Amino acid sequence: MIDARRLRVLRAVADHRTVTAAAAALYLTPSAVSQQLAALEQETGHRLVERGARGARLTAAGDILLTHANEVLAQLERAEAELADYGAGVAGTVTVAAFATGIGLVLAPAIAELTRTAPGIRVRVQDAEGDASVPMVLDRQVDVAVAVEYRGAPGDDDRRLTRVPLYSEPFDAVLPVG
Template identity: 80%
Template structure:
């Protein structure tokens, strides 16, 4: 008989690429993870992982088991959801991870709505960038992620996750007030090819959006200054340190003196935001109201 908790460990090792990283995500020791993998190999009668200099990879037998693992764990999530609905209804705690602007734009309003419609649900919010929040869902550290599409993100058809689209927003060009294009109504990205750039660190989903937009315009942006805080990005632009692309909602409420904020000509880079839960958990009586509240807040 294969134990479900060992399947969860197998998937974590596949997701993180090393026993050490999987152990950290699961709050286990590396030796405990290795022991559970060895026990799973005994249960199945197959070698499931191979260790190399750069980490761990699944064997062909391990890949077969991983495909079934995604289906089994999703079905267990559905079973938990139905049992929760049968026994208790909507009363308990949900942990949600979101990037800062998502908290401002949809999570906060959603919590206010839940306070009126589902007062038995308590939501605990963690500030986490989109590239961090999705692994947190898969590792069961949080129940819901509000995340951003980025290069390398799990796709919409990923069998491990279920998604709820929330909103899309364009990025605007932020230029020093004395920039040569500050007086233009709109800015073509290719005209900024030789400028110094300010932006988020590599790995931040917004960094990927900016780089991909510039690549489509035919150049690689030269980042001289880096910050994941868009207030700092705007402050650097105000100081004349360079140009930037910033999500429109992140500019709300900022002091925008000494910068020119202009829409991007042609197809603007866009941030696509969605909520995600583990596949099978989308109808859990605690999670469904939160997902619905997030969708309603985004629609408003």
């Protein structure tokens, strides 16, 4: 298997054209760069670098490997960035259970704002009535529930949940004149 760290060394030699300059760019000794190149040549079974009086240049096999190295290293860099975003809480998936009206009135505007401010967060919405969604949070089937208060719901003192009031609906009494 080809070691990605050695691909970085190959790329540095191609970019800097000398083992010494590549070593400086990678904060390694020239001897360490030479050892990494020798190990990479052993792994691939091909001579990858020719050293001369004017520095180092890649062989045809080195050029082929460098093309793939650039793709592999770019993908690894994207993976590292995604993991860093995930670790910082700005990437990932949040699953939300909500009742139909809550999806339209509360969740849709919140998702629109989240898409604008944290594009790395994906929201998965699951339609569920309030009496079903709170147990889904407790069972870790979803991350968040948008629910209405219902009889038998865990109380405000239940330490397994954090409640955030979103809005309250006004009630009107309609009576005949007089």
